[in-house]
Amino acid sequence: MIKVSPLTQKKIRHFKEIKRGYWSFVALSIMLILSLFAELLINSKALVVKYDGSYYFPVVSDVRLGSEFGQESSSEADYRVLQKAFEAEGGDNFVILPLVPWNPYEQDFSGDFPPTAPSAENKHYLGTDVIGRDILARLVYGFRTAMGFALLTMAISYAIGTAVGCAMGFWGGKFDLFVQRLIEIWSMVPFLYVIMILVSIVQPTFALFVAINVLFTWMGMTWYMRTMTYKEAAREYVMAARALGASTGRILFNHILPNTMVMIVTLAPFTIAANITALTALDYLGLGLMPPTPSWGELLQQGKSNLDSPWIVASVVTSIVLVLVMVTFIGEAIRAAFDPKKFTRYV
Known part of the structure; x- marks a missing residue:
């Protein structure tokens, strides 16, 4: 001591x-x-995924393909899309995302041409930069x-x-x-x-x-x-x-x-x-x-x-x-x- x-x-x-x-x-x-x-608070990887009775923790694991969770894509799972899909199904499957579901390298071209203004709807609380990356x-x-x-x-x-x-x-x-x-x-x-x-x-x-x-x-x-x-x-x-x-x-x-x-x-x-x-x-x-x-x-x-x-x-x-x-x-x-x-x- x-x-x-x-x-x-x-x-x-x-x-x-x-x-x-x-x-x-x-x-x-x-x-x-x-x-x-920060990876637990601001990340595009889900904290917890429940799928077909099994629990996954993508934020602390290697890349998981979308096909593992029923997505058609053979690339890494899009957990934001997966969360919406599970909510629409209304079953026991669910996805828990970080408070800000974007990583600092990911580009978002889903809405207006970047840079986009702050938006709570898209979870870009401080907006995006000139190539669509989350500023926060x-x-x-x-x-x-x-x-x-x-x-x-x-x-x-x-x-x-x-x-x-x-x-x-x-x-x-x-x-x-x-x-x-x-x-x-x-x-x-x-x-x-x-x-x-x-x-x-x-x-x-x-x-x-x-x-x-x-x-x-x-x-x-x-x-x-x-x-x-x-x-x-x-x-x-x-x-x-x-x-x-x-x-x-x-x-x-x-x-x-x-x-x-x-x-x-x-x-x-x-x-x-x-x-x-x-x-x-x-x-x-x-x-x-x-x-x-x-x-x-x-x-x-x-x-x-x-x-x-x-x-x-x-x-x-x-x-x-x-x-x-x-x-x-x-x-x-x-x-x-x-x-x-x-x-x-x-x-």
Whole structure:
């Protein structure tokens, strides 16, 4: 069981008292958890199918052909059509569909020529994009992609930056000067040019963008951790630990690093917001993830090019602004709660 110090408990209580930050954290956490199970909420595959006394769970199984459920088609079953057919028959057979019975890659040409306006009848609650894909489905799956990118990039870049920064601040001397020069040289490499060159050479993938973003973002945390470690290493408790014969690893991990965690926790929400913005911008410019990957930037580009279909740009802009505002509120609340120098009272 994790033991939390009384001081940390006090900081957590202070964080909860900052209502807009705390409830933004709760709301964003719920949104992230729901997006992880998006296939159960937004999917063209049925959750449950009862046919001739047998139960099937297509959402967690492989492709099931329509012929298995009495449809004439030999391709994958159309569960929306199957549901209507079973309801018309009035028997014991039934189909339970997700709340939004469309997946983010599926095109709907059953009605008007896309893009189509929001319609509860067709279960396109936010309408469709220019090629008939459900906007709500692409927003939710795009949110999962953006948050996954932001969190993974932050975790890796913070791990590298913390390790390098602690080493620079603790040992100092020639090692510190050498790494400083390396960082200064590397920071001069233009990020956008590297993206453009790599995208023209290799196929853009999620892992590739995480790797590139990590290569250009770990340096920021390095400077912070170098400064914090340099300051902490000169304190009396570190000198006492050295006098008692504590190893370098013990001093760094048991003494210095816990006292610099405030910096990491405080900066994390703003880093997440920056990473989400970076991926969205790259997708908007056509330098991001390959289609048909659900992406907020790609939807934003569609909205800009189709202003006569305002539901596209309105949906994606609202989603981006909402998430970034919530992340910012969380960051402000954490900074106010965990920074001992701040005594601002929020209501």
